[in-house]
Amino acid sequence: MRPARALRGGLLLLAVVLMLFPAVWMLITSLKDIQDVYAATVFDFTPTLDNYRDVFVSTSAAGGASDLVTNFSNSVIITALATLLATLIGVPAAWGFSRFDLKGAKDQLFFILSTRFMPPVVVVIPLFVMYRWAGLYDTRTGLVLLYTAFNLPFTIWMMKGFVDEIPGEYEDALMMDGYSRLQAFRQGSLPLLVPGILATAVFSMIFTWNEFTFAVFLTGSTARTVPPAIAGLLGGQSTPWGLVAAAAMVFALPVLAFGFLVRKHLVAGMTFGAVRR
Amino acid sequence: MSATTETSTRPPRRRLSNTARNTIAGWGFSLPYLLVFLVFMAGPIFAALWFSFTDFELVNLVAPFSAPWAGFDNYVQAVQDPEVRKAAWNTAVFVVVGVPLSVFAGLMAAVLIENGISRLQSVFRVGYYLPVITSIIAIAVIWRFMLNPDIGLVNRTLALVGIDGPSWLNDPSTALPSIIVMAIWRNLGQSMIIFLAGLKGVPGVLYEASRVDGATFWQRFRWITLPQLRPVTLFALVITSIGYLQVFEEPFVMTQGGPLDSTVTIAMVIYEQGFNFFHLGYASAIAYMLFLFIAVLAFVQFKVLGQDD
Incomplete structure (x- = not known):
């Protein structure tokens, strides 16, 4: 048994190194100037933060903010607003689905889940036409609305699970005491739902922050978010690998931090709530 | 595994009118979601189906309904492409x-x-x-x-x-x-x-x-x-x-x-x-x-x- 166990442990360790090393290498690359990126040695170099500076400050003679700063501020604003809206609309809806015996609620929930199976490339062409027609193409508003819509099914599905876990008696008791249905929800269930709401919101943030397909189809330069912008850096003849690596690091770090915060709910979040624990 | 089952511990509703009111309230809460669903998901899915039977090009963007009908041409062309x-x-x-x-x-x-x-x-x-x-x-x-x-x-x-x-x-x-x-x-x-x-x-x-x-x-x-x-x-x-x-x-x-x-x-x-x-x-x-x-x-x-x- 012992050697087998050691072998398994060794295999796992090797696999984890394989999983993490690309990230470590990217970190190293982001700290190199252009000569060191192309140098023959991997680890022998003088670390520099120039690439990180270039993410935020333009390299042109005039100085000022770089294009990536615009992309990052777009991403921050769009992610924050879309998450907020999805939570504000989604939590009451989830509560409604959970607490009321609705005719047709099952069908609605099925529809909500089925949107998970819908390829973005199918709806993106009509959305493109609609956005061009309505003046929403390449606007932050357009992306906020779209991401709110696409975060909602997930928010409702996750939150319904959390509401289901809280017995309805709290609210019933408060209603006996003369509270209205809404007051009973606010006083009775809402405080208990806060951790669930935060976890769900973090997942919405991660999805929105990372989203690429809609962003690349529905934005030009004004409202462009970070993922298509980073992809755009790769276009030319010689790729500025140090800058790309630094931008990718700055882009990925918040997600890793947030992912760590919701690690307990990771299974539910990654599987759209289908597998809870 | 899946914990999305209804809580069965709720007391029975007292009056029928209450049920009716609850139904209205419940739908009310899901209405914003339904609107969003129609505009951003159901609508585009049907629109995509319709576009797929037309020769929708760049010029049709200003007037989406002007795209000429193409029947199954796009599908036939796709299979042979x-x-x-x-x-x-x-x-x-x-x-x-x-x-x-x-x-x-x-x-x-x-x-x-x-x-x-x-x-x-x-x-x-x-x-x-x-x-x-x-x-x-x-x-x-x-x-x-x-x-x-x-x-x-x-x-x-x-x-x-x-x-x-x-x-x-x-x-x-x-x-x-x-x-x-x-x-x-x-x-x-x-x-x-x-x-x-x-x-x-x-x-x-x-x-x-x-x-x-x-x-x-x-x-x-x-x-x-x-x-x-x-x-x-x-x-x-x-x-x-x-x-x-x-x-x-x-x-x-x-x-x-x-x-x-x-x-x-x-x-x-x-x-x-x-x-x-x-x-x-x-x-x-x-x-x-x-x-x-x-x-x-x-x-x-x-x-x-x-x-x-």
């Missing part, structure tokens, strides 16, 4: 090779973590799930750099042992396999998380009983773990296949579909036709075929693999 065929083939290879390997790798990782290590479990879990929540763009960028023929980590490592590595993403014979390996690397974490959750649900009594009977590790795996994980496996297969059928970001960032169309996928063709050439009707027809295929595949997988439940 060599690039669509090439893309369908590449996507099929991606799914047929990539899905089983991703799910299998995830299962292996989950079983190893569950059985091998107890103290460092959380560290290992983090190591595997990081790629899943990290943006695919960041990952594709890293891999494109790692596979760079001159300065990439892979060929530098190969050079250490005297092997002259190929020009991975610039060679039609290695480009698609490279992208498949990257996809497996990225997605095994997702399967692993699903399987870890599934393994927690396997009753410990079964293992204890089998130990008493003298079953080996592999016998336990074959006759207890695998059958118990069946629903979870189904779920992992379905969501991985649906994701892989839409593969877009990986070739978009790493190869732009090249070299010689060797990594062009269905989603890439939709992008090219729709947004480079603005053949929006034609692109919609290809998108709809993909959509129907995904729907049918999900349905069949549930039917075939879920028949015991």
Whole structure:
């Protein structure tokens, strides 16, 4: 048994190194100037933060903010607003689905889940036409609305699970005491739902922050978010690998931090709530 | 596993009018969602179907209803289009090779973590799930750099042992396999998380009983773990296949579909036709075929693999 166990442990360790090393290498690359990126040695170099500076400050003679700063501020604003809206609309809806015996609620929930199976490339062409027609193409508003819509099914599905876990008696008791249905929800269930709401919101943030397909189809330069912008850096003849690596690091770090915060709910979040624990 | 069951402890409603009021209130709460659903999902799905039967081009953007009717022309053209065929083939290879390997790798990782290590479990879990929540763009960028023929980590490592590595993403014979390996690397974490959750649900009594009977590790795996994980496996297969059928970001960032169309996928063709050439009707027809295929595949997988439940 012992050697087998050691072998398994060794295999796992090797696999984890394989999983993490690309990230470590990217970190190293982001700290190199252009000569060191192309140098023959991997680890022998003088670390520099120039690439990180270039993410935020333009390299042109005039100085000022770089294009990536615009992309990052777009991403921050769009992610924050879309998450907020999805939570504000989604939590009451989830509560409604959970607490009321609705005719047709099952069908609605099925529809909500089925949107998970819908390829973005199918709806993106009509959305493109609609956005061009309505003046929403390449606007932050357009992306906020779209991401709110696409975060909602997930928010409702996750939150319904959390509401289901809280017995309805709290609210019933408060209603006996003369509270209205809404007051009973606010006083009775809402405080208990806060951790669930935060976890769900973090997942919405991660999805929105990372989203690429809609962003690349529905934005030009004004409202462009970070993922298509980073992809755009790769276009030319010689790729500025140090800058790309630094931008990718700055882009990925918040997600890793947030992912760590919701690690307990990771299974539910990654599987759209289908597998809870 | 799924905890979305109704709470049965609620007291019965007192009056009928109350029920009616509750129904109205309940629908009221879901109304904003329903509106959003109609505008951003149901509407576009029907619009895409309609576009797919028209010659919708750039000029029709100002007046969407002016696009001339084309009947099934777009579909006929798509089936005969060599690039669509090439893309369908590449996507099929991606799914047929990539899905089983991703799910299998995830299962292996989950079983190893569950059985091998107890103290460092959380560290290992983090190591595997990081790629899943990290943006695919960041990952594709890293891999494109790692596979760079001159300065990439892979060929530098190969050079250490005297092997002259190929020009991975610039060679039609290695480009698609490279992208498949990257996809497996990225997605095994997702399967692993699903399987870890599934393994927690396997009753410990079964293992204890089998130990008493003298079953080996592999016998336990074959006759207890695998059958118990069946629903979870189904779920992992379905969501991985649906994701892989839409593969877009990986070739978009790493190869732009090249070299010689060797990594062009269905989603890439939709992008090219729709947004480079603005053949929006034609692109919609290809998108709809993909959509129907995904729907049918999900349905069949549930039917075939879920028949015991």
